[in-house]
Amino acid sequence: MKPYYVVGHKNPDCDAIVSAIAYAALKRKLGIDAEARAQGTANPETLFLLKKYHFEQPPVIHTAKCSLAEIEKDTPVLARPDMTMKEALDLVITQKNRGMLVTDEEGHLEGVVSVSDLTRFWITSEENMVELMTHATLDNIIKVLDAKVFFRSDAFSPSGVVHAVPSLSDNPERFRGSIVILRNSPDIQRFVIENRAALIIICGEDWIDNVTLEKAKEKGVSVIRTPYSVLDCTKYIYQAPPIEVVTTRNVMSFNEKDMVDDVTKRLAKSRFRSYPVLDDEGRVKAAISRYHLFNYEKKRFILVDHNEESQSVNDLEFGEVAEIVDHHRMGGIETVNPINITERVIGSTATIITGMYRSHGIEPDHDMAGLLLGGVVNDTLCLKSPTTTDEDREAATYLSGIAGITPEALNEEMIGASMSILNKPYLELLYDDFKEFRIENTRVGIGQSPCKSKEEFFRIRDGFLAYMNEVIVSQHYDLLAFLFTDPAGTGSYMIYTGKKAWVMKEGFQNILDENGFAPGIMSRKKQILPVIIDTLNK
Numbered sequence: 001m002k003p004y005y006v007v008g009h010k011n012p013d014c015d016a017i018v019s020a021i022a023y024a025a026l027k028r029k030l031g032i033d034a035e036a037r038a039q040g041t042a043n044p045e046t047l048f049l050l051k052k053y054h055f056e057q058p059p060v061i062h063t064a065k066c067s068l069a070e071i072e073k074d075t076p077v078l079a080r081p082d083m084t085m086k087e088a089l090d091l092v093i094t095q096k097n098r099g100m101l102v103t104d105e106e107g108h109l110e111g112v113v114s115v116s117d118l119t120r121f122w123i124t125s126e127e128n129m130v131e132l133m134t135h136a137t138l139d140n141i142i143k144v145l146d147a148k149v150f151f152r153s154d155a156f157s158p159s160g161v162v163h164a165v166p167s168l169s170d171n172p173e174r175f176r177g178s179i180v181i182l183r184n185s186p187d188i189q190r191f192v193i194e195n196r197a198a199l200i201i202i203c204g205e206d207w208i209d210n211v212t213l214e215k216a217k218e219k220g221v222s223v224i225r226t227p228y229s230v231l232d233c234t235k236y237i238y239q240a241p242p243i244e245v246v247t248t249r250n251v252m253s254f255n256e257k258d259m260v261d262d263v264t265k266r267l268a269k270s271r272f273r274s275y276p277v278l279d280d281e282g283r284v285k286a287a288i289s290r291y292h293l294f295n296y297e298k299k300r301f302i303l304v305d306h307n308e309e310s311q312s313v314n315d316l317e318f319g320e321v322a323e324i325v326d327h328h329r330m331g332g333i334e335t336v337n338p339i340n341i342t343e344r345v346i347g348s349t350a351t352i353i354t355g356m357y358r359s360h361g362i363e364p365d366h367d368m369a370g371l372l373l374g375g376v377v378n379d380t381l382c383l384k385s386p387t388t389t390d391e392d393r394e395a396a397t398y399l400s401g402i403a404g405i406t407p408e409a410l411n412e413e414m415i416g417a418s419m420s421i422l423n424k425p426y427l428e429l430l431y432d433d434f435k436e437f438r439i440e441n442t443r444v445g446i447g448q449s450p451c452k453s454k455e456e457f458f459r460i461r462d463g464f465l466a467y468m469n470e471v472i473v474s475q476h477y478d479l480l481a482f483l484f485t486d487p488a489g490t491g492s493y494m495i496y497t498g499k500k501a502w503v504m505k506e507g508f509q510n511i512l513d514e515n516g517f518a519p520g521i522m523s524r525k526k527q528i529l530p531v532i533i534d535t536l537n538k
């Protein structure tokens with residue numbers, strides 16, 4: 001079974017990362033296999049928090065689709081090219097007729113051998129049988145016949161013709177270079193040796209007279225003895241050639257990184273039963289059949305700090321949403337089965353998760369409490385954002401007690417670690433946290449970023465405003481506004497432009513000070529948008 005993946009939204013903030021880690025840990029404490037994932041790298045203040053409390057950054061997940069590496073497959077039945085067809089048949093039969101993958105010494109795929117490849121010769125023409133047998137080595141023949149060697153000639157090069165139980169009246173020409181299966185009758189043996197057979201195979205008695213053997217050595221004819229009957233011997237000897245002779249090459253194969261849905265499409269055009277799955281070096285890792293592609297276990301997700309598909313893992317429809325824990329507006333996600341949703345009007349998802357620890361009677365340890373506290377203070381601007389509730393404050397007090405640090409002190413440390421807006425390209429700064437609204441016929445865009453100090457704001461203001469003026473022209477906004485918000489939660493510096501810029505000026509005239517600072521203003525949704533709507537409708 002795959003674990004549940006607990007994952008926050010795209011472009012992850014601190015709350016998204018913290019909630020994923022903390023909720024996955026809680027699930028595991030409750031005996032449920034869960035792992036945190038992230039949709040991107042954590043920002044600098046989150047990385048600081050993770051390091052401070054000894055957590056790893058969650059691995060990044062790119063898609064809800066599964067690759068072949070992530071689904072169940074068959075263990076491949078592997079064979080080397082020099083294996084005899086008999087060994088291959090025996091193996092295939094014990095493996096319930098799955099195909100065999102032929103590889104070189106390093107495991108690189110050379111081709112596929114199916115049961116039909118191994119048995120086709122039974123119904124083929126005599127010519128083909130002869131051709132096939134020219135590939136049989138003496139070692140392979142000895143192996144398939146369990147044979148004992150009386151004499152082996154170094155110059156074994158069979159014509160491919162096999163004779164069984166010849167008679168003295170046969171045409172002597174027939175025996176040159178052939179393999180002859182016979183019983184222990186010295187006169188026949190000598191007759192065949194005299195006519196330069198390549199090999200004689202003695203069935204039955206384990207014995208050859210010295211005179212005959214000397215003659216064989218003299219003429220360069222190999223002599224072996226098998227315990228099998230003539231009938232079995234004739235059957236098995238045709239299974240002596242190595243499987244490389246019947247290997248199908250250039251077969252369709254897949255890389256373990258290929259996505260299941262792509263593979264399914266490609267398989268629809270092909271008719272084999274089983275296909276090799278390779279790594280990047282072309283080495284065989286597994287075998288896959290249609291069964292695996294239509295019956296695989298999908299990835300299951302627990303979404304935290306978001307509930308909208310557009311903010312969630314790519315290709316979410318290929319996975320399953322099992323649960324949602326969030327504090328945003330509902331954005332419509334469809335599920336196959338009923339699921340648990342915890343959707344609260346509250347300052348941070350970390351607060352909700354803290355409540356879940358407590359309701360299960362599990363106290364977060366020192367590090368986990370510090371982590372959760374970081375999530376709460378970061379998402380609520382140190383409990384000063386208008387979205388902050390009593391429950392957030394209470395959770396912060398509780399976590400603060402365990403972690404041994406005040407919310408303010410932790411927030412300060414995180415702000416210290418955060419990236420200065422002066423180091424960000426304007427484009428990133430504008431769009432990293434950007435929301436667009438359409439009010440009547442007015443197109444409004446509002447961006448927001450934490451800003452550590454008044455000095456930073458003054459240094460960036462003019463240049464950034466000029467950039468926003470360019471964006472207004474190219475993107476046709478009627479109003480473009482930006483909030484530089486104090487992460488300690490005192491308020492925001494505001495700049496705005498566009499032909500409807502008067503809306504901001506008029507709407508906030510009683511709030512903005514001479515520096516463009518709006519004390520206590522931190523929320524677009526709760527504090528900016530309502531004013532814009534009111535002012536426009538006046």
Ligand SMILES: [Mn+2]
Binds near residue numbers: 016327
């Ligand atoms: Mn949040």
